[in-house]
Amino acid sequence: MIYKSTRGCSEGVGFSEALLSGIAPDGGLFVPESFPFYDEKALTKLLDTDYCGLAAEIFSHFADDFTEEEIRSCIEGAYDGASFPKDPAPLTALSPVLNVLELWHGPTCAFKDMALQLLPRLMSVALKKSPRRKNIAILTATSGDTGKAALEGFKDAENIKILVFYPDGGVSAVQKAQMVTQEGGNLSVIAVRGNFDDAQTGVKNIFADRDLAKVLSERGYTLSSANSINIGRLLPQIVYYFHAYLSLVKCGRIRMLSGVNFVVPTGNFGNILACYYASKMGLPVNKIICAANDNNVVSDFISTGVYNSKRKFILTVSPAMDILISSNLERLVYDISGCNAPEVKGYMDDLRANGVYSVDRDTLGKINASFWAAHADQSECRAAIKNVYGEFGYLIDPHTAVGIDVYDKYVISTGDNSPTVAVSTASPFKFNKTVYESIFGSDSDKCESEFEMLEELSVKTGTEIPAPLRGLDKKAVLHTRVCAASDMKAATCEFLK
Ligand SMILES: *Cc1c(COP(=O)(O)O)cnc(C)c1O
Numbered sequence: 001m002i003y004k005s006t007r008g009c010s011e012g013v014g015f016s017e018a019l020l021s022g023i024a025p026d027g028g029l030f031v032p033e034s035f036p037f038y039d040e041k042a043l044t045k046l047l048d049t050d051y052c053g054l055a056a057e058i059f060s061h062f063a064d065d066f067t068e069e070e071i072r073s074c075i076e077g078a079y080d081g082a083s084f085p086k087d088p089a090p091l092t093a094l095s096p097v098l099n100v101l102e103l104w105h106g107p108t109c110a111f112k113d114m115a116l117q118l119l120p121r122l123m124s125v126a127l128k129k130s131p132r133r134k135n136i137a138i139l140t141a142t143s144g145d146t147g148k149a150a151l152e153g154f155k156d157a158e159n160i161k162i163l164v165f166y167p168d169g170g171v172s173a174v175q176k177a178q179m180v181t182q183e184g185g186n187l188s189v190i191a192v193r194g195n196f197d198d199a200q201t202g203v204k205n206i207f208a209d210r211d212l213a214k215v216l217s218e219r220g221y222t223l224s225s226a227n228s229i230n231i232g233r234l235l236p237q238i239v240y241y242f243h244a245y246l247s248l249v250k251c252g253r254i255r256m257l258s259g260v261n262f263v264v265p266t267g268n269f270g271n272i273l274a275c276y277y278a279s280k281m282g283l284p285v286n287k288i289i290c291a292a293n294d295n296n297v298v299s300d301f302i303s304t305g306v307y308n309s310k311r312k313f314i315l316t317v318s319p320a321m322d323i324l325i326s327s328n329l330e331r332l333v334y335d336i337s338g339c340n341a342p343e344v345k346g347y348m349d350d351l352r353a354n355g356v357y358s359v360d361r362d363t364l365g366k367i368n369a370s371f372w373a374a375h376a377d378q379s380e381c382r383a384a385i386k387n388v389y390g391e392f393g394y395l396i397d398p399h400t401a402v403g404i405d406v407y408d409k410y411v412i413s414t415g416d417n418s419p420t421v422a423v424s425t426a427s428p429f430k431f432n433k434t435v436y437e438s439i440f441g442s443d444s445d446k447c448e449s450e451f452e453m454l455e456e457l458s459v460k461t462g463t464e465i466p467a468p469l470r471g472l473d474k475k476a477v478l479h480t481r482v483c484a485a486s487d488m489k490a491a492t493c494e495f496l497k
Contacts, residue, residue: 001064003030003231006334007348008341015063016126019119019232020133022225027348028341030231031331036061038242038282040257047246051088052076054246055118055239062235066125074121078236083107083117083152089240091247094392097417098407099253100400100424101244107152108178109427109466110145110320111271115228115236116153122232123224124158134220137496138162139206140227141199144175145320145426147189148182150226155184162187162226163495165199168482173450174430174472181475188495189479192488202488212489221496228270229327237274238281244421245283254419259286261420263410265403266290266298267321269328271423276332276370286418290373291406293318293381298326299406302373305364307347310355316378317434318398320426325351333359336366372414376405384408385428385438395428395435395463427466432457449473 002012007028013021018030036058038046046054055075056068063071079088085105092100106113127133138160140150147164154162166179168191179189192199206212207223216223228234241262248254262285264272272290279285292299294314301307309324316322334344350357359367376384384401388394396404403422410416428435433450436457447453451473458465483491 001062002033004033004339004341005029006031006330006341007345009345014065015231016065016129019122019126019230020130020136020222020224022227022230028344029229029327029331029334031334032062032231035277035280043246043282044256046242047250051239051243052079054243055079055236058239058242059235063122065129066122070125074118074125077121078118083113089114089243091244091421092394093253094388094394096253097419099244099248099419099421100394100396101240101421102424103240104397104424104427104430105466106149107468108145108148109430109468110149111423111425112145112149113152114240115233116149116226118153118236119226119230119232120154120157120160123160127159133222134159135222136160136224137216137221137492138224138226139165139203139492140225141165141192141196141203142171142179143167143196143319143322144171145430146227148175148178151179151182151184151187151189154187154226155182156186160186161221161496163492164189165192165203165488167191167196167199168193170195172431172433174432174454174469177451177472177475178468180477180479181472182478188481190488190491191482192485193482194485198485199488202485206489206492209489212493215493216496219496228268234270234274234277234328234331237271238278241275241278241285242283248419248421257284259284259418261285261287261289261407261410261416261418263289263291263403263407263420263422265318265321265399265423265425266292267323267326269298269326269332271425273328273331275423276335279370280335285370287410287416288371289403289407289410289420290371291403292373292375293321293402294375294377295322295324296375297324298329299373299375301329302367302371305361305367306356306358307351308356309351316398317381317431318402320399321402332367333363336363372410374406374409374413376402376409380405382434382438385435389439389461393461395457395461396424397426397428397431398434398438399426399431400424400428401438427469428463429454429457429465429469 005024005028
């Protein structure tokens with residue numbers, strides 16, 4: 001399999017190279033040159049495979065410079081060990097039509113685990129195939145979820161070190177506790193004085209620093225990133241769309257080949273793009289419903305064909321979707337344009353220069369053949385949490401709630417009654433304050449801390465707190481360092497001694 005850049009100025013590379021470099025040399029994103037196709041017969045054959053078998057089958061096409069054993073061992077290490085339950089991505093039926101795909105049963109209780117448990121294992125194998133590189137150093141700035149998922153995924157990974165920067169005071173108490181108690185011999189976590197942008201800019205500056213790259217290279221390190229533009233984050237996400245569909249067929253809720261809608265709470269457009277790729281691969285997807293929060297740049301784009309990032313950034317109760325530049329949209333536009341790299345490069349140049357780009361009617365029509373989009377504001381999001389709990393006794397987190405609200409809008413607008421899978425991206429206990437207050441009002445003031453509120457939410461709803469979030473406040477704090485944004489480079493140098 002050859003991976004090409006969406007901006008077309010560089011030669012194609014193999015899977016391992018695409019994985020280790022993360023971004024193409026011309027600034028574009030790596031995309032597979034072709035996709036395997038599963039017809040009815042092939043899909044039926046997959047009905048009897050478990051999650052690991054399904055993942056191995058799909059990866060055999062995309063990771064073709066890996067041996068079968070290498071793929072197997074990475075996948076089993078990720079999904080078959082202690083990190084996930086037997087079914088890593090279980091479905092819960094809320095109504096005859098609506099099903100929830102729970103992607104938060106991993107070690108950090110958010111869907112990023114689905115990819116970040118596998119990516120480091122793939123990277124370790126790819127490293128051995130790359131004589132140019134000895135060790136990888138992963139550098140990440142996080143606003144909360146990604147950092148912890150990356151730490152869990154990369155902890156003790158062979159020949160890889162990871163350093164995470166988070167904004168001091170800029171993450172929730174639970175998120176901070178998750179990170180500062182992180183165990184592992186190859187990692188460090190540092191708070192940066194400033195906000196997320198300061199931390200992010202600091203990391204970008206380190207990546208752009210050629211002198212530093214030279215120093216690190218002499219020490220045997222290549223810098224890399226674990227964010228969702230890496231193709232190794234995207235491919236593992238294709239698997240659970242197949243898994244969800246096949247589960248519905250297996251339990252008799254749908255017939256093989258009948259179309260299913262997927263609703264995806266969207267930020268950087270990674271998760272939803274994996275759904276689109278699954279549909280390209282033959283999965284019978286009816287509509288892909290894109291759900292945005294108040295930062296509704298992507299949903300506006302799907303409705304109008306104009307991508308306009310020039311608007312106020314709004315901090316919402318679904319922070320993992322607070323994004324104005326959805327990087328992975330570039331891959332969709334590339335695919336829809338018929339792999340027209342110069343066209344994509346033009347859009348991205350416009351975006352960088354003016355904060356805006358727009359596609360023509362024909363392109364928009366093709367996007368709308370697959371996608372429907374809308375957004376939910378914060379009061380609609382809270383109402384969805386309350387309503388789903390009231391109607392089904394089922395707790396959803398604010399990101400999933402954005403999806404549920406947008407799905408309601410979809411049904412009202414289209415009358416489409418096809419079976420639907422709403423993708424649930426985080427455990428409600430990870431965002432317990434918003435969930436608690438949406439259901440019970442603001443008497444959460446009575447709770448002394450977020451940790452007490454976890455208990456309250458669990459007791460009041462009779463829902464168990466996921467194991468990784470239990471007793472977090474009692475775990476030993478291992479990472480206490482705080483640094484100025486201007487000291488991030490020095491901290492990195494010191495960490496990679
Ligand atoms: C990252 C994240 C999202 C957004 O996913 P994208 O792939 O960036 O679109 C949604 N919900 C949660 C809980 C997340 O952590």
